[in-house]
Amino acid sequence: MASAPRPERVPRLLAGCLPPYPPPPPTVGLLSMEQEETYLELYLDQCAAQDDLAPPRSPLFNPVAPYGMYILNASNLDTALNSNPEVKEASGDFSSVDLSFLPDEVTQENKDQPVISSRHETEENSESQSPQSRLPSLSEQDIGLGLNSSSLSNSHSQLHPGDTDSVQPSPEKPNSDSLSLASITPMTPMTPVSECCGIVPQLQNIVSTVNLACKLDLKKIALHAKNAEYNPKRFAAVIMRIREPRTTALIFSSGKMVCTGAKSEEQSRLAARKYARVVQKLGFPARFLDFKIQNMVGSCDVRFPIRLEGLVLTHQQFSSYEPELFPGLIYRMVKPRIVLLIFVSGKVVLTGAKERSEIYEAFENIYPILKGFKKA
Amino acid sequence: MVVFGTTFFNFDSFIGKTDSIEIIGKSVFLCCYHNILPLLNDSGRYSLGDARRPLHETAVLVEDVVHTQLINLLQQAAEVSQLRGARVITPEDLLFLMRKDKKKLRRLLKYMFIRDYKSKIVKGIDEDDLLEDKLSGSNNTNKRQKIAQDFLNSIDQTGELLAMFEDDEVDEVKQERMERAERQTRIMDSAQYAEFCESRQLSFSKKASKFRDWLDCSSMEIKPNVVAMEILAYLAYETVAQLVDLALLVRQDMVTKAGDPFSHAISATFIQYHNSAESTAACGVEAHSDAIQPCHIREAIRRYSHKIGPLSPFTNAYRRNGMAFLAC
Numbered sequence: 187m188a189s190a191p192r193p194e195r196v197p198r199l200l201a202g203c204l205p206p207y208p209p210p211p212p213t214v215g216l217l218s219m220e221q222e223e224t225y226l227e228l229y230l231d232q233c234a235a236q237d238d239l240a241p242p243r244s245p246l247f248n249p250v251a252p253y254g255m256y257i258l259n260a261s262n263l264d265t266a267l268n269s270n271p272e273v274k275e276a277s278g279d280f281s282s283v284d285l286s287f288l289p290d291e292v293t294q295e296n297k298d299q300p301v302i303s304s305r306h307e308t309e310e311n312s313e314s315q316s317p318q319s320r321l322p323s324l325s326e327q328d329i330g331l332g333l334n335s336s337s338l339s340n341s342h343s344q345l346h347p348g349d350t351d352s353v354q355p356s357p358e359k360p361n362s363d364s365l366s367l368a369s370i371t372p373m374t375p376m377t378p379v380s381e382c383c384g385i386v387p388q389l390q391n392i393v394s395t396v397n398l399a400c401k402l403d404l405k406k407i408a409l410h411a412k413n414a415e416y417n418p419k420r421f422a423a424v425i426m427r428i429r430e431p432r433t434t435a436l437i438f439s440s441g442k443m444v445c446t447g448a449k450s451e452e453q454s455r456l457a458a459r460k461y462a463r464v465v466q467k468l469g470f471p472a473r474f475l476d477f478k479i480q481n482m483v484g485s486c487d488v489r490f491p492i493r494l495e496g497l498v499l500t501h502q503q504f505s506s507y508e509p510e511l512f513p514g515l516i517y518r519m520v521k522p523r524i525v526l527l528i529f530v531s532g533k534v535v536l537t538g539a540k541e542r543s544e545i546y547e548a549f550e551n552i553y554p555i556l557k558g559f560k561k562a
Numbered sequence: 563m564v565v566f567g568t569t570f571f572n573f574d575s576f577i578g579k580t581d582s583i584e585i586i587g588k589s590v591f592l593c594c595y596h597n598i599l600p601l602l603n604d605s606g607r608y609s610l611g612d613a614r615r616p617l618h619e620t621a622v623l624v625e626d627v628v629h630t631q632l633i634n635l636l637q638q639a640a641e642v643s644q645l646r647g648a649r650v651i652t653p654e655d656l657l658f659l660m661r662k663d664k665k666k667l668r669r670l671l672k673y674m675f676i677r678d679y680k681s682k683i684v685k686g687i688d689e690d691d692l693l694e695d696k697l698s699g700s701n702n703t704n705k706r707q708k709i710a711q712d713f714l715n716s717i718d719q720t721g722e723l724l725a726m727f728e729d730d731e732v733d734e735v736k737q738e739r740m741e742r743a744e745r746q747t748r749i750m751d752s753a754q755y756a757e758f759c760e761s762r763q764l765s766f767s768k769k770a771s772k773f774r775d776w777l778d779c780s781s782m783e784i785k786p787n788v789v790a791m792e793i794l795a796y797l798a799y800e801t802v803a804q805l806v807d808l809a810l811l812v813r814q815d816m817v818t819k820a821g822d823p824f825s826h827a828i829s830a831t832f833i834q835y836h837n838s839a840e841s842t843a844a845c846g847v848e849a850h851s852d853a854i855q856p857c858h859i860r861e862a863i864r865r866y867s868h869k870i871g872p873l874s875p876f877t878n879a880y881r882r883n884g885m886a887f888l889a890c
Contacts, residue, residue, distance in 0.1 A: 391687065425693065434693065446692055483687050491752050494759075495743040502740075508673070510765030510799060512680050525683055530759045537687055561752050 387484035387536055387549050391447060392454040394479045398441040398462055398472040407437065410468050426461060433457040437465065441472075444480075451479055451542065483537045484545040488553065490532050491561040497528070501555070517552065524548035528556065623856045627863065628801050632777060632794060635659065640784045651786035653706070654713040656793050661717065666800070668726050669733055673796055674706040706789060739803070766795035773798075808862035809854045816858075 404424045408416030415425040424437045433447040433454070443461060448454035455477055466472040494515045498507040507515040514527040514535075522544040527535040534552065539545045639655040646655075660667045682703055685692055714723045743762075747755055766773045773795055779785050786794060 393686070393692070436693075481686055491755065493747055493755065495740065495747045499740050499744045506676050506679075508676055508680075509759065509762035510767070511673075511677060512684075513759075513763050516676075516680060516683065527683070527687075530756070535687060537683060561747075561755050 383488075383553060385486050385488065385549070385553075387486040387534075387545050389449055389482060389484050389542070389545070390535075391481075391483040392449070392451060392479060393444065393446045393481040394448075394454045394458060394477060395442065395444050396458045396462065396477040397475040398437075398443055398465060398470070399475050400441050400471050400473070402437065402439050402441055402465065402470055404437070404439050407465065407468055411464055426464070428457060428460055431457045435461045437461065451482075454479060479540060481537065482539040482542065482545060483535065484539070484549075485533065485535045486549065488532045488534060488556055490557075491530055492528060492532055492556055493559045493561045494528065494530055496559045497555070519548050519551060522547050526552055528552070530561075532556075617853045617855065619856045620854050620859060623859050624802060624805055627805065627859070628798055629776070631801055632798055635797065636777065636779065636782065636786070636794070639786070639790075640782055643784050649784065651784050651790050653709050653787075653789045653793050656790060656797075657710060657713055658717065661723065664722070664726060665733070665735070667723075668729065669736065669800070670793065670796065671710055671726065672733070674710055674793075675704075677792070678704045678706050706792075709789065735807075739807075766798045767792055770795070805859060805862060806854065808866060809858040812858045812861045812865070813854065 404416055404418070404422075407424050407426075408414045411424075411426060413427045416423075422438065426435045426437060427433070428435075431448050431453040433445055435446075435458070436444040443458065445454055445458045445461065448457050458477060459474060462472045462474050494507050494509075497517075498505045498515055501517065504519065505515050505517045514529045517526040517528055519526060523538060524536050524544055525538045526548060527537070529535075534549065534556075536545045536548050539548070635656075636651070638659055639651045642655045642658055643651050648655075657667070657670075660670060711727065714726075718724050747758060750758060770791060774791065777794070
């Protein structure tokens with residue numbers, strides 16, 4: 187029994203025998219190579235299984251790797267082993283489990299929540315027969331992440347799986363990914379939905395990048411992967427698409443990858459992981475480094491017509507309106523640094539955000555201004 | 563020497579300035595411009611400031627004027643191109659022709675930058691656009707800006723052209739147009755406003771192929787490239803805009819304001835604004851029934867081309883064939 191399982195042997199090890207569990211990482215945010223590989227492997231294995239399955243049951247939930255990973259994060263070997271077979275079953279059952287809460291690396295929160303993980307397991311053990319009820323609680327967990335800024339929201343949502351419905355109405359809250367890398371998204375307390383109006387911008391597109399950290403043979407990828415396009419004369423990257431979440435990726439030979447088309451941060455990360463998995467399956471030692479959201483696009487409707495001529499006159503230094511060029515007014519907000527496209531019909535598109543909160547803040551700022559130019 | 567009627571500035575003070583049209587444009591407050599081409603219906607002109615139902619004769623006349631001017635411009639650009647030994651008319655040639663007129667050049671540059679900026683933003687929004695852009699070669703960002711900057715860099719001897727890039731002065735003509743549009747739209751109801759907005763979106767660049775056919779470059783040996791066509795479409799739009807501006811001015815001039823001893827000293831903007839403020843409804847009606855007549859247009863062109871002032875023979879380089887370009 188190897189004391190430090192090497193990446194390629196990990197799957198076999200985890201399948202049955204008892205590996206000496208690597209101790210939890212000493213510092214937040216740092217993960218040893220093996221652990222990272224372990225998690226990635228398991229995680230992505232499940233992803234692959236999901237990809238081959240029929241389309242998920244409900245559009246709300248994202249497929250893939252369930253608790254297997256999460257459980258391993260806690261330093262609780264026995265339960266890990268016990269639940270492993272169940273995990274496999276369960277994963278087969280829930281084709282649409284949201285995995286976005288799973289971190290890229292083990293973080294402080296996971297260390298703090300051994301209690302929660304065991305609760306996870308008991309819940310799972312008891313409910314493994316009812317995947318449907320599990321699904322809401324999982325997505326609710328995701329929602330719960332958004333609602334509370336403390337990382338212990340997890341425990342909260344675990345305790346009240348039945349509260350799903352009450353929580354559901356506002357799925358898109360700021361503070362995404364509170365469970366994932368604490369280093370990336372600082373917890374900013376946010377005023378919830380805008381106070382002046384009930385309108386919340388919906389995210390339409392997220393562009394993210396990740397570094398797979400290995401040189402890739404694009405031709406090989408294009409030949410063996412399904413849904414891949416490669417035309418070296420036109421563009422030096424493979425264009426790959428997956429159905430769930432519906433996204434497109436540009437994969438470059440340097441190992442860098444751009445993922446577009448997701449509708450939320452979690453989906454973008456999930457999709458990026460799936461692509462990484464595909465690349466990995468083709469034999470490349472793909473990793474998942476520096477995942478970063480580069481741009482977020484949101485849109486909403488204020489539901490009244492707007493007199494753009496007035497707006498461009500009073501906010502000259504921020505706006506440009508050339509109707510013969512583009513029917514919308516381009517408003518460059520300074521704080522936060524967001525570009526808004528404002529149309530006569532009242533539709534507003536916000537782009538240039540790196541975080542969800544920027545979109546919400548920008549809309550909060552522009553709404554009273556737009557009301558002032560309401561075309562009666 | 564007062565040229566444009568008692569309500570205008572004493573023209574003597576503007577001798578030496580190349581851009582008499584700007585001064586006129588300053589005084590025009592009512593409208594913006596619109597296009598008359600067969601491509602566009604009359605609602606295009608409406609958005610630029612003409613009455614709701616412009617006269618057909620006026621439309622035909624303006625179309626004729628714009629067409630002639632553009633053909634002349636194209637020919638001059640072709641000559642410049644030939645001088646360089648190039649095979650296509652590039653935006654650089656058009657920029658070269660416009661080098662004398664700073665304000666108009668600046669407006670053109672601003673337009674090019676906004677076009678670049680808008681494509682950059684729209685690209686980031688739709689993932690398909692992003693792919694398209696990547697596939698077509700990733701050197702598209704700010705391409706017009708680069709073209710303009712490189713070219714002006716090469717021909718600039720005194721540094722004043724390059725200074726235009728940093729220049730943040732308010733474009734008065736543009737300002738006037740914006741204010742006019744704002745005033746017009748304030749009194750509209752939403753149906754009218756929707757129609758107005760639609761007509762504002764009309765432009766020559768939307769139906770590029772029709773524009774090209776209308777221009778009829780087939781007889782020329784050297785043809786413009788894509789960006790040059792964009793600029794030509796913009797110049798056509800500007801020409802119509804200028805024409806409408808001038809015509810409105812002329813029309814306003816024709817209204818005799820008897821009994822006001824200071825009328826020669828007060829600017830037209832003030833008077834018209836004052837009038838319209840007092841009777842917005844009346845103004846609206848007036849605008850509707852008072853479409854621009856062909857005679858206004860003709861008078862406007864006559865005044866524009868008229869050689870006035872001691873330095874006028876030297877101010878406009880494009881008068882060789884007797885035609886003064888409105889757009890540049």
